[in-house]
Amino acid sequence: MTYAITQTCCNDATCVAVCPVNCIHPTPQERAFGSTEMLYVDPRSCIDCGACADACPVDAIFPVDGLPEGQREYAAINAAYYADREPGPASPGPNFHHWDAPSFERSLPSDFGPIRVAVVGTGPAGMYAAEDVLLHTNAEVTLVDRLPVTGGLVRYGVAPDHPSTRKVGDTFARFHTHPRVRMHLGVEIGKDITAAELAAHHDAVIYAVGASADRRIGIPGEELPGSIPAASFVAWYNAHPESAPDAFELSSPRVVVAGNGNVALDVARILVTDPAALAGTDIADHALAALRASKVREVVVLGRRGPEHAAYSTSELLALKRLPGVELVVDDHDPRTGAAIDGAAGGGRAAVLRGVRRERTDQAGEPGPGRRIVLRFHAAPVRVLGDRGVRAVRVSDGRDESEIHAGTLLRAVGYRGVPVAGLPFDEATGTVPHEHGRVTGMPGTYVVGWIKRGPSGGIGANRACAAETVGTLLSDAVAGRLTAPRASPKEFRRLARSRNRQVIDAKGLAAIERAELARGRAGGRPRVRFGTVPELVAAARGGRPRASG
Secondary structure (H helix, E strand, C coil): CCEEECCCCCCCCHHHHHCCCCCEECCCCCCCCCCCCCCEECCCCCCCCCHHHHHCCCCCEEEHHHCCCCCCCHHHHHHHHCCCCCCCCCCCCCCCCCCCCCCCCCCCHHHCCCCEEEEECCCHHHHHHHHHHHHHCCCEEEEEECCCCCCCHHHHCCCCCCHHHHCHHHHHHCCCCCCCEEEEECCCECCCECHHHHHHCCCEEEECCCCCEECCCCCCCCCCCCEEEHHHHHHHHCCCCCCCCCCCCCCCCEEEEECCCHHHHHHHHHHHCCHHHHCCCCCCHHHHHHHHCCCCCEEEEECCCCHHHCCCCHHHHHHHHCCCCEEEEEECCCHHHHHHHHCCCCCCHHHHCCCCEEECCCCCCCCCCCEEEEEECCCEEEEEECCCCCCEEEEECCCCEEEEECCEEEECCCEECCCCCCCCCECCCCECCEECCEECCCCCEEECCHHHHCCCCCCCHHHHHHHHHHHHHHHHHHCCCCCCCCCCHHHHHHHHHHHCCCCECHHHHHHHHHHHHHHHHHHCCCCCCCCCHHHHHHHHCCCCCCCCC
């Protein structure tokens, strides 16, 4: 028997670190690492020890004979990765954390005195950086986030029907109460505290603020009401405190999603999933109510190019094929689509669409009964039509144009970083200029995650990214390039609270966690989230906002 890695693989390679026989690839030392959709277990080398399954932060690894219903194809997917590869050399023993050491060899405490490091942003990038600092140095870490809770995109970007992926947050949560960690949530750098003030209280500052803006398609009519960034829809159904409960009206029978990545598939899936199934998740109460009353029956997902060039992962596409009560259809208007599917080799994304019904879908009128997702390739949006709101989306295959009648357009064409007050910014790339994570022209200031490398890579990609940045920081510490803080941690705490009376610490965060779980138990759900800042602050202080069912 062997193990197999499945849909929720986060690519952080913790499983690689604990495998005693080198049977999981690609490893962080291999060129392919970061370019594959997931990691794969070699069935020829696996010794059935289960160490990888125990270490996986998102419960993505199972014994082949115990694969859950609907994920049994992952046995073949794992094996297919090795079909034309020779087995890798077996490791003589466990290689715990060998992979994640940056080029700078970790310093012992004697290499430099105690330092204080601030990490701005508590999503995966920031927490991987904090973990690296805490596990390999004697530094004190200050966690800062503009929101009253931690998690970033783990909390507000992962779809609620992917609960295993959210479990990576439990891995990070163990550092929230670390004795060398101080937490200041609800503090916005550039608004409550300046970058200069933060730097004055710390030896080093790591910015992990992500890429919060949406990219534009750049077509006429894009600004019409009903043309909405998919990221805003994701925030809405995840109860982001900056998203109004009534932000979305699901009154159009057909919705068009422009984009061919995982976010596009996420929003399409949520729109047509049976609300009864979503009621068992931690989806926002207001979103669940809206989906129960929704008139959406069809979602058309547009791809500019063919199915062989789609940016979504094979695992997310496979999930659409087995979505209960929802038909998956491939639009067959363009002959190149069918040719790409029929000619696809191996287990790639285009090949996965074999067996999916194809038809020349009529999208000029009302959709038929039932719920379905239509994948329409070679269909670039060129204009949004309407007077006071979206009425239709005009698309082009490069030769001809046609119209898709819909009342909503969700733009899932990517994210973009925004300037950080007090830091340099490259408008062309939407990132902060840096060298191996060190911000250009700002000694003691560093970046990690999407604000460093652009909006690419999933949760696990941040681990190697953080290792590089922290390695650079430690090199600077040893070389004496850091400036000692001019004030104490207590003075920083007083400064933060003088600027914002609603600052939440680790104790308050734990109170929010308990309250949300209690609300979930009362409603027969895993968790019911607080969706506004006042609710979160009240829960942190032991208040009792009205529970919902």
